Every structure is written in structure tokens, then in C-alpha cells.
Amino acid sequence: MRPTSYTVATRTTARALLGQMPDACAAAQMGMPTATLRQWRIRAGIPPYRLCRSTVRYITLLRSSPEGLSARQIQDALGVTRQAVFLMLHALARREMVECVTVPSPWHYGGRTHALLWRFSQKDGQGGYRL
Numbered sequence: 001m002r003p004t005s006y007t008v009a010t011r012t013t014a015r016a017l018l019g020q021m022p023d024a025c026a027a028a029q030m031g032m033p034t035a036t037l038r039q040w041r042i043r044a045g046i047p048p049y050r051l052c053r054s055t056v057r058y059i060t061l062l063r064s065s066p067e068g069l070s071a072r073q074i075q076d077a078l079g080v081t082r083q084a085v086f087l088m089l090h091a092l093a094r095r096e097m098v099e100c101v102t103v104p105s106p107w108h109y110g111g112r113t114h115a116l117l118w119r120f121s122q123k124d125g126q127g128g129y130r131l
Contacts, residue, residue: 006032011040019046021095058088059097059120068101068117089118097121 006014010030017026018041027034041048061077062069069077075085092098099121102114 014040015044018044019049022049054088055092058092062098062118062120066119068103068119070115070117074118093118 010032014026014030014032014037017029018037020026023038023041024034027037030037057078058074061074071082071085071089074089075082078085089098089100093100097120098118101117101119103117105113105115
């Protein structure tokens with residue numbers, strides 16, 4: 001059986017994803033076997049993708065509240081600074097693990113203003129991020 005060869009464009013695209021997300025997620029996006037990507041990652045000396053403990057705390061909290069939480073509610077629940085909350089939420093949003101939604105705020109100006117709520121991303125294809 002002849003091994004599958006990949007184009008230079010495929011290899012370049014896959015190399016950019018190595019270590020940025022779980023191997024299984026990257027393989028699903030590229031439409032190739034997980035073992036191939038894992039082998040490329042190991043040969044390149046790139047460490048595997050891992051969620052740190054603080055990231056898991058944020059995701060667990062956001063998963064427990066599907067309607068979403070404000071940054072202030074997250075800050076109070078986790079006991080961290082406002083700056084730490086915003087840095088982590090924006091980092092998770094760049095990874096498409098959480099999303100920011102706006103909802104009308106009935107408490108301010110009769111619903112003409114909006115509140116920003118953060119919630120766990122409901123997008124399909126993020127199977128590797130599910131805890």
C-alpha cells in the first residue's frame with residue numbers, strides 16, 4: 001500500500017495548526033488522519049495542545065450557565081481581577097471556545113441598551129474542545 005502524499009499547501013496549513021488545537025480537531029479540519037498530524041507535530045518538536053487549569057475553570061463556569069454570564073459575574077464567581085477576566089475571555093474567544101452575545105438590558109433606558117454576556121461556544125466542529 002502506497003502512503004498518501006499531501007500537497008505543499010496542505011502541509012503548510014496543517015503545520016500552522018499544530019499545537020494550536022488538539023490533534024484530533026486539526027485532523028478533522030484538514031480531513032486527514034490524526035496519526036499523520038501527530039507524527040508531523042512530534043517531528044517538528046511542537047508540544048501537544050493542552051488546556052491549563054485556569055482555562056478549565058472558566059469553561060466549566062460558562063458551561064454551567066448556558067444563557068451566559070457578564071464579565072462581572074465571572075469575576076465574582078472565580079475571585080479574580082477584572083483585567084484577568086477580560087484577558088482570558090478574549091483569549092478563549094480568539095480560539096472560538098467562548099462567544100460574546102448582546103442582549104437587551106431591561107434595567108437601563110427601557111431596553112434600549114444592551115448587556116454583553118459571555119457563553120460557551122455552541123458551534124459544531126469544536127469537538128476537541130469539549131471537556
